[in-house]
Amino acid sequence: MNILPHKSWHVYNKKNIEKVKRDEAKAQEEEAAKAERAIKAESEARLNLLRQRAESRYKQLDDSSASTDGAVVKKPPEHVVLFGSDQGDRYAKNEEREAEEKEKEAKLDRQLTMYLDKGVKESTPWYAVKEYDRYGETKPDRSKDTKAKEKRRKRAIHLNEDPLAEIQSKMAKREEARKERRYGSYHRHHHKEKSKRTKASSSTSSSSSSSSSIEALRAKRLQREQAERMRTKAYVFGEVPDIKPPDTYHSQFNPTETAEAHERRRRRR
Secondary structure (H helix, E strand, O other): OOOOOOOOOOOOOHHHHHHHHHHHHHHHHHHHHHHHHHHHHHHHHHHHHHHHHHHHHHHHHHHHHHHHOOOOOOOOOOOOOOOOOOHHHHOOOOHHHHHHHHHHHHHHHHHHOOOOOOOOOOOOOHHHOOOEOOOOOEOOOOHHHHHHHHHHHHHHHHHHOOHHHHHHHHHHHHHHHHHHHHHHHHHHHHHHHHHHHHHHHHHHHHHHHHHHHHHHHHHHHHHHHHHHHHHHHHHHOOOOOOOOOOOOOOHHHOHHHHHHHHHHHHHHO
16 A cells, blocks of 8 residues: 555554554453452452351361360461462463563464555665675775765864954955956047947948949939930830840750741742
């Protein structure tokens, strides 16, 4: 059961398994104590009954002896041992037998009970397992070195927090800011001069290129206007030349033979 293994109510969690075992052991102890109390109460009741019988018997003996002999020395009543000297050892626990019984119960439980899976928290994660080199020996633990480095770093930080170190750091920052201001003003001045020069050169080059392009466009426009005037004049005054397309073809169509054929056809007409 891998559903929510981090919850406290997980069935196969290690803590819950131990808790169940403790509860079972506690219940067994309570049952044993209850049985022992019952046995003890029964033995006390039997003992009281026997004492009463013994006292009544002593009284009868005393009465009979007094009637026969007169004065007889009385013996004080003694404790009657009914179960022998090993009464306490009879209810003593045998640890070896209890261990064997527990082992048998656990074996039977493993055979009959089907567990789905162990808790995820019980398995050791991969990063907690020791690494081994190619010879099978464990790699040296470098956590001590890292701890020493961390301690030295913290010590250095602690020393840097004193007032003298703070004043020195502030003075160094102020000097660095002053140098940056000086360098920045010089750099800005030269950058402005350079940008002015580049702007001037670019403006001259752009003006020259723009003027040349304007002149070329103007010449083309004038040429086009002149051609239009000549064309309109020729149409108005009837001087339109009879322009025929050249009777030529590409070299692959035999232009000479084609021209001769056209000439022969014209003569036949």
